[in-house]
Amino acid sequence: xxxxxxxxxxxxxxxxxxxxxxxxxxxxxxxxxxxxxxxxxxxxxxxxxxxxxxxxxxxxxxxxxxxxxxxxxxxxxxxxxxxxxxxxxxxxxxxxxxxxxxxxxxxxxxx
Numbered sequence: 001x002x003x004x005x006x007x008x009x010x011x012x013x014x015x016x017x018x019x020x021x022x023x024x025x026x027x028x029x030x031x032x033x034x035x036x037x038x039x040x041x042x043x044x045x046x047x048x049x050x051x052x053x054x055x056x057x058x059x060x061x062x063x064x065x066x067x068x069x070x071x072x073x074x075x076x077x078x079x080x081x082x083x084x085x086x087x088x089x090x091x092x093x094x095x096x097x098x099x100x101x102x103x104x105x106x107x108x109x110x111x
Contacts, residue, residue: 015027022042023044027044030044060091066080067083
């Protein structure tokens, strides 16, 4: 899709619910710039992978914080390391599955 089409979707006020939630089925991106560019990024909630992406992101942040607390307090870092390594493996698997699913969804072959 052309870059200008993404800009058109982004600029359309009908794609912004309550002014802050981006919801555009025609836009294939999961992560998009916030309404006021330069202030960060938000999710395209119309994409099927947006919610799993958000859950994974929160879990990854939690895992890193747990690891930092375990290492900082002299506690046992093994549970936190297992969580972080498990999330890393899950992230790789999810990325591969999402890529294949996106290619099939958009009509492109995965080979």
